[in-house]
Amino acid sequence: MRHWPLFDLRLTTPRLELRLPGPDDLDQLADRALEGVHDPERMPFFVPWTDLPSDELGGEVVRYQLGVMSRWRPEQWSCNFAVAHEGRVIGVQELSATDYAVTREVSSGSWLGLRYQGRGLGTEMRAAVLHLAFAGLDALTAVSDAFTDNPASLAVSRKLGYRPDGLSVQARRGERAVQQRLRLDRADFACPVPVRITGLEPCLPHFGLRP
Known part of the structure; x- marks a missing residue:
């Protein structure tokens, strides 16, 4: 697509x-x-979007993703990738930044269908966007966070080289919850899987970068 590469x-x-x-x-x-x-008894997300009634949830997922694309600006972007496995879309892997041309820092978030968890796919999809950030977009740092009672997300971060970067306290479903911040420097990232990037050069201005 010429105007939206x-x-x-x-x-x-x-x-x-x-x-x-x-x-x-x-x-x-x-x-x-x-x-x-996720298990309905637990809430891994700061915004509890999965609590929506089933007759509203599907449409809200679509509206949210369309809204993310419509708000994209070079100075503030969020690249919400659909993740496909064996011909089926199984989740979302986000890479986002504000004033990226100056900060060279990205953040990430993700979700994965419950029946696709526990296979290492979460690690593989985050590794892919970190490779895009560091090798494709010349990032210097990447940040992430997870509630301390979300061991699966924290384990992915450890595998990929993130280090603890402090704690914050949030209200979650009306209760106190502690969030672990994480930081990854480019020098500490060793991509655990091969990643091929295609179609990046025409996109660089949309990330706030020169081709």
Whole structure:
């Protein structure tokens, strides 16, 4: 797409393809959300979007993803990749930044359909966007966070070389919850899987960078 080359950006790993979602991908993301993302007794997200009633959740997933794309600006962007595995979209991997041309720092977030968890796919998809950040976009640092009662997310961060960067306290479902901040320097990142990036150069201005 000449005026929105981001639709042609692809990250490919041995098991996954990451791409901006099209209409069919959005439908599949809504299906994965409705099938379940986490144990209902737990809430891994700061914004408890999975608490929505099932008759609202699917549409909200689609509206949210379209809104993220519509708000993209070079000075403040969020690249929400649909993650495809064996021909099926299984979750979302986000990479975002503010004033990236100056800060060279990215943050990440993700979710994965419940039945696709526990296979190392979460590590692989975050490794893909970190490779994009450090090798493709010349990032210097990457940050993330997770509630301290979310051991799976914290384990992914440890595997990829993040270090603790302090704690914060949030209100979650009306209760106190502690969040662990994490930071990764470029020198500490060793990508655990091969990642192929295609279609990046025409996208660079949209990330606030010169081709």
